[in-house]
Every structure is written in structure tokens, then in C-alpha cells.
Amino acid sequence: MTTVPETWSIGSVLRWATEDFARRGLARPRLEAELLLGHVLGVDRVRLVIDADRPLRPDELGSFREVILRRRRGEPVAYIRGEREFYGRRFVVDRRVLVPRPETETLVEVALERTRERSLFGRALDLCTGSGCVAVTFALERPTWKITASDLSADAIDVAAHNAERLGALFGMRFLVGDLFAPLAKEARFELVTANPPYIPAKEIATLDRDVRDFEPRLALDGGEDGLAIIRRIVSGARAHLAPGGVLALEVGHDQAERVHALLAEHGYTEIQRRRDYAGYERIVSARAPGSDPA
């Protein structure tokens, strides 16, 4: 740290950290400073405003200094805090899983909307589940459905199952480790298949922000040469596991929606729809497997 005044209050240390983060080019310096200080003090952001004049004890200041150094080295705020909010709930995260992103909430919204006609009972499969944010959220929004969450990474499945337990979603869920559809029984059928798969073209990974490139699991990012390697396998493999009229909903890269739309059409899916995320990118592509209407 630079010059240190005699005593720091919550308000003054927040101003200092915000300026420090802004100088280093972080996109949301004030928010990040508040999230990190709140984490160190074990309080929420409203409390930081109310107690802005409270002086920090030396141990609190020391702990805040440590997390500032970690953030300066690029570690994402969510890993430092050990949690990230998704769809209004707090998910535990660490370096074994991708940090849930706001655009993935749109995947949940599309999945809920497109299965509304059979909201009372259904079976859902969330591939590439990572922290379990999509599967667990869906399970909580549709408590009478049976949910299967799977991932190639056994570490990720540990995190997902932990989140399901903490958030009270474990009942009605099961967790599988393996490559896409491989861990499923041949006859397993679902009314909904969701996935936020790895979709970054391999050669672009080196150009990503340091926070992502150096800290998030490569397995969660790498979509092969053109980014669509896993998506292609999901689109073709899901046909065998979707019940007639079942829905496939995928999150895709910001410039991939058109290609994924064409891919779904090629494989005979119907009612193909593209949904924009909060940032305006066509981010979620969904479609129905041919067959009788599930309603």
C-alpha cells in the first residue's frame, strides 16, 4: 500500500481501494472494493454504508490488505469471497469451477419458459454443470422435477453437490461424472437438456482477461478450434436423450448463435429460438426435439 494515514475508517479505506482498483483498470472498482471489505468484515454492503465512520482494527486492515493483493494479482472476487450470487441465491465457488455469469441466468429463464406447459413434472439434464448454478436453480424453481447434473470434472461435481445441499435442492437431484452423455443409461430420457458448455475457440484463450485465463479452469473454457466442438456433440447427442417434444437450451458464445441455430436445424430440431442476454448478445439458443407435444 502507499501512504497510510494514522487510522482508516470503513469509508476512507473503501475510497482508497476504489481509486487503487480504478487506476489498475478494473471495470467495477467500487463494487469490488465493497464486496471484498464486506467479506473481510463479515458484513453486507449496506452495513458498510451505515458504519462508514467506524475505524478499522489493525487485524481487519491486515486482512483487507491481503485480499487487495490477491485481487491485484488477478484473482476473481468470487474466488476470494468463496461465493457468487446467481438468480438471487449464493453459490459456493472456488478454482475448481467457473464463476457463474449473469448471462447464464438467461439460460435458466429460457429453460423455465419453454417447459412451463409441463411445470408439474419432468426430467431435466444439465450437462457441463460446473458449480451447479443452472441445475440447482432449476431444481429450486421446479421442485417436483427430477434433475440430473453432470460434468467431466469430478471436482466440479463435488462443488455442485455441495451447493445443492446448502441450498436445499438435494432431494430430487442426482450427480454424475463423465463425458457429456456417456454416464447416462442408454434409455435415459429428459424433457429438458440444458448446457453452458465450454465455447471459447482454443486460440482465443490466451487473449482473455488475466482473471479468466489464469484462474478459471481451462476445461470450462476450451471449445476446441472454432469453439463449437462440445456444442456440436451436445446437439447431435441430445437427440437420443430428449423425450419427444423435449427442449434443448444452450448458452453459446456472443457470435455463435447463428451457427448453432443452423446446426440445430440440420439435426432436425424444431421451434428454434434465440434469446439475447442483458448485454444484448444472442446468447441462448433453444429448440424442441421433434415428436408429439409434451403437454
Ligand SMILES: C[S@@+](CC[C@H](N)C(=O)[O-])C[C@H]1O[C@@H](n2cnc3c(N)ncnc32)[C@H](O)[C@@H]1O
Ligand atoms: C462454461 S463451464 C459452465 C459451468 C456452469 N454450468 C455455469 O454455467 O457456470 C463448462 C463446464 O463444462 C465442463 N466440461 C468440459 N468438457 C466437458 C465434457 N466433455 N463433458 C462434460 N463436461 C465437460 C467443465 O468441467 C465445466 O465445468
